[in-house]
Amino acid sequence: AGKLECSGVISAHCNLCLPRSSDSPASASQEDPLPLAFFVHDAEIVSSLGKTLESQAVETEKVLDIIYQPQAVFRVRAVTRCTSSLDGHSEAVISVAFSPTGKYLASGSGDTTVRFWDLSTETPHFTCKGHRHWVLSISWSPDGKKLASGCKNGQILLWDPSTGKQVGRTLAGHSKWITGLSWEPFHANPECRYVASSSKDGTVRIWDTTAGRCERILTGHTQSVTCLRWGGDGLLYSASQDRTIKVWRAHDGVLCRTLQGHSHWVNTMALSTDYALRTGAFEPAEASVNAQDLQGSLQELKERALSRYNLVRGQGPERLVSGSDDFTLFLWSPAEDKKPLTRMTGHQALINQVLFSPDSRVVASASFDKSIKLWDGRTGKYLASLRGHVAAVYQIAWSADSRLLVSGSSDSTLKVWDVKAPKLAMDLPGHADEVYAVDWSPDGQRVASGGKDKCLRIWRR
């Protein structure tokens, strides 16, 4: 963000576009301008500068600071229709995930199988049997070549999406079910070798996938670890039902900090750089209609991932937001301080999921009080409430340009929300029963959702 100083009354138009600095050598004379949004005293200039100044009641003699923020260059369009309803699972679909480039779609279900789906024809691709209990969580490696899935018996299996076969050995070691999986970031290790898993037994284990064994066990939590995130700075964050969040150093497993503040179970966590870590070297602005694997040598991809990560992170350290059963969220800067930056209150029931937007400016929190609240990503200030669901909101997903949000709820509908003018963009009914998982593909074309009615639905524009 930058500042433009102006004094007096000028009439300027919003959504001015700056010509981008030519860092791409193959640029023609015409370049796509970078869209911007202008803010005066935290209020966005929508119509004209004059009207905004009137509404703000700004003194005409003082120097006015207009802050501009670059918006994403590409624009994701809202999904409007269900293109296919994929049957196949014989029990409820519990987790759904697109690969980092958007090429593959994987879903885990209560019938103990993981299924891969072919996105170009929207038909089943592979069925992977191997687990012996419900597949609770799935996670793609940042290069998109492996999928890790954790089950209710505490076992983790790795799958190859192109063949549908299991890769390596079964990683067993946890005594109770797996609550979360997180891979090491691409820019730290482009081979995607290490994956961390959190479990109900209160431990976090770091596994070496090539050797097929447990590298490190991080104990310290006294109750179930509900959420796990591997940050881009070499720190591992784990949230637990014992009301604390612990920060570990990933390479030697030393506990750095314990973040306390919540008064009930910590359900969910989100890092400001989550989306960049998830997509790795893939840049959503360069997505094509047919998703492809990433090209280039490992070193090039690592550079790209690192630059994307640094861009999203900005100057300061990573920020962490945590949502809990005590109806509040906390914004932390865990690498620096063990005291929270802000406490975000307002929800009237427990918070099920929090997510930073891909540009890390907005935090969205989904709660069982049927609403989704938007908060500022830097300061934690409350922005807006999105109401429309008639039952608990279970999961949310951001579109890659941070303008749209899709939410799946217990009332069996999905809703697409426009974040700028915070209101409902699209209502997507169609599921017959509760929607347990939603995901928006990183190339912005599709939304996949699965739920209790055992059927996976793909939605497109």
Add this chain to the structure above:
Amino acid sequence: MPQNDYIELHRKRYGYRFDHFEKARKKEARKVHKDALVAKKLRGIKAKIYNKKRYTEKINLKKTIRAHEQKDVKTVNKIHDENGLPSYLLERNENQRTKVLTNLLKQKRKNKVGKWNLPIPKVQALNEAEMLRVVKSGKRKRKTWKRLIDKVSFVGNNFTRKNPKFERYIRPSSLRFKRANVYHSELKTTLALNIIAVKVNPQSNLYTHLGIITKGTVIEVDVSDLGLVTQSGKVIWGKFAQVTNNPELDGCINATLLV
């Protein structure tokens, strides 16, 4: 029949008879033969009732025996019967989950059949003298064309009486109700919901038209705060319920929601 717990007190103080348990066991064993004897000797309507009861017991017994047999034969299931649950719902309490209804697969099937499974399928027929009381009017109190409705009735929000001089059916305001206590069989709770309309009174069409509520009447109630949604995404705000008590005797309307 003990009027107080003297028997328990005696047992606490002095214990049981030495042969009490054996006698009880033997009496239970003989009960089977005694029941059979009773069934043979009974005649008439008593016999019919008794035999019907025995028949249902026999069916239940057979079912449990078959269930036990199947348990022995089958091997342990590899795939679990319950649907999967995501990790964020795994340890949540039941009451929190059942606040929201399972959505309407059952509803869809019922709609296809086109019939409602009414909790009270048949209702005792009431004669007109019970429902409508004759009110004498006129200068000599000889005219008897007016009727006073003795049962509970429902009138809408915009109800205004006809001119009292010409009113044939009088609905006393003390017997007019707006709310019903509706029992939801899935949530296992009773909610006080507003009545929207009287759908059908099984006694007669006339009573339906007048809005008279007796036992077995199907009424429409306002369920907007249950948060139900149809498959196409519309919010349901009215559902049918059947009245299960005699409202004029109890002073309140109890109904069961037809799910």
